[in-house]
Amino acid sequence: MPAPTGIMPATLRKDLRLEWRSKDAINSMLFFSLLVVVVFSFSFDPNAEESRRIAGGLIWVAFLFAAVVALNQTWAREIRNQVLDAYRVSPAPANSLFLAKAIGNFIFVSVLEALMTPLFVIFYQLRPLGPTWQLLIVAALGTWALVVNGTFFAAMSLRTRSREIMLPLLLFPISIPALLAMVQATANVLTGGGARVWIALLLSYDLVFTTACLLLFETVLNAE
Amino acid sequence: MNGYLIAAYAATWIIHIAYLASLMRRYSRLKHDIEELKRAQT
């Protein structure tokens, strides 16, 4: 029996529709990262020249924490009425579900970034001195790096006790290289340098971990 | 002999012995478990 096609887009559409109706993930993410921006600006002087150097770190840490909020939400939805079991008894391949979830989270986090970045720019009076287009690439690659591993580890922590705490514990150590690359690339561009090596690093990180996720997701989904 | 040197060597062995002690504790708990199991069977 050939595997049915078009499952990935159908699942993605379903997820977007659910999010549109409940707005659980995006609201909590927005509020959360807003809090982070405000709290950070209390702890540092946002007007100093220094802030340009640390802003890259602040932005990405804020987005990382916000992404964790969204990542926990995506699978919570599937667990609520055990709907995940319905997916597992169906002939649909596990990777379609994974890709749909990862792309969905990518969209959510990108929307968040698009909404929050102007706020950061205003609060911290940022003006990139380096090539801005590189920032876009860094944002896209970096977000995917966080989201692809995050989706995977969220599915993993689904099967553990105290799963909400488990996700950051699993995700953060593995994400350190990606986070370092994102922060450094952003800081470089803001202070007037280029970020080609960091972009290359992010790209290979994305490739390696996306492959690993796709190879191992079925095992995790059906782990018992 | 240098104080830092002694501290480092001592720290190494303290960590190893602490780990071994935790293994011992787990082992004795297990033994207790096994005995209980045997008693339940008879």
Added chain:
Amino acid sequence: MTETAPVITVSNLIKQFGRFAALRGVTAEFSAGKLYAILGDNGAGKTTLLRTLAGLNRPTSGQITILGAQKFGDICHQVGYMAHSSLLYDEMSGRENLDYFARLYGISESARCTQAIRAVGLDPDLRRPVGQYSQGMRQRMSLARALFNDPKILLLDEPFSNVDIHSATGMVHLLANIRDQGKTIFVVTHQASLLDGTADEFIWMEAGQIVARTLDLQQTARTT
């Protein structure tokens, strides 16, 4: 339909959850075109048996053969599964739910979904999200979700719980009809009396084992 050929064979099935064995060596054969009622106390292993048949639990040891296949993945499109939870998204309407699940089975014609919803006595054009359904309606929609792919084997976990007696008898009639089309149905239930006279066989489970198989309810009541 040959009555003699077993459609499901289970041999020495053991399922262990850590220190607790939910199934302790279940061996049985089930033939096509029959309605089996699985009865027993809480914790007797009924749900675990059903989940193991549905491929959701990996047996610790023992073998299952369904429709001649050892791997559940090969025949999953011929099995319908209804769990204790609804396996539906609360935020979407019944129709939207079924349309999504139909995609998972590669079913593109939506007539099948409409038909399934009608079969359980609900209105396919109901726009309300499932979360606002009454318990009985949700239960019936959940049955429709298990039915829409026209499965050869139906696995139902407590389909009559929280359903009023009128709807429950309606569901029993429906199940009898489906059985008469040559399908095999397993019903885990506490309300055995509902199936009295309809079920072909009553399977009594106790402490993870099948302790009795009888043709009518009274017979078992006498032996135990």
Added chain:
Amino acid sequence: MNKAFPILGILTALLLSYALYQALDVAPTEQTMGDVQRIFYYHVPSAWTAFILFTVNFVASLVYLFRRNPASDIVALVSAEVGVVFCTIVLVTGPIWARPVWGIWWTWDMRLTSTLVLWLIYISYLVLRRFSSSGETPILAATLAIFGALCVPFVYFSIWFFRTQHPQPVIGGGGSIDPRMLHVLLINWLAFSCFALLICWSRYRLEELQREVEQAHALESLTQSPRSSR
């Protein structure tokens, strides 16, 4: 097998004391750092041992994913746990060494930082093992181990590149190592590897026993069939 264990134990004890004597007495005193440099003979062998154990963890996890045999799962668990112990020693002795030599307890230098990240990864592995329900632990843990191992090159490269971009205190000074020092280092490494093997062995036995007991509990409930609820 049961006879080999005490023999290996005595041998390891002898080797460790010989290595200690070599490190403290035989090895020449380093000119600039003095006696403090002798931390080297504990610090570096611990690091090597930890890395070997983490490699074992990766291989065992891979084998587990393909073969699903409990033995390789136990090997993976044991090597990660003992590896974390050795890695902890590296992280503790490192600053004790850094303080008198560089005047600071911690520097975000390439090796310290990447060891710390490695340590974090394997701690999260052990946490996952503790928090997942028993039936699925091996699979989830094996998956995480593979992710962790894939991450190692990225950790090294990113931190290396991060460091080369930023000025930092000059460390080490390079140059070749005195052959007598190398000799002592290798003896210490051998001693600590034997010690690690010994711990792993007993930890393996412990885990095996633990699983047997678990099994016995389940079987007991099989035969006695109590009315326990799920």
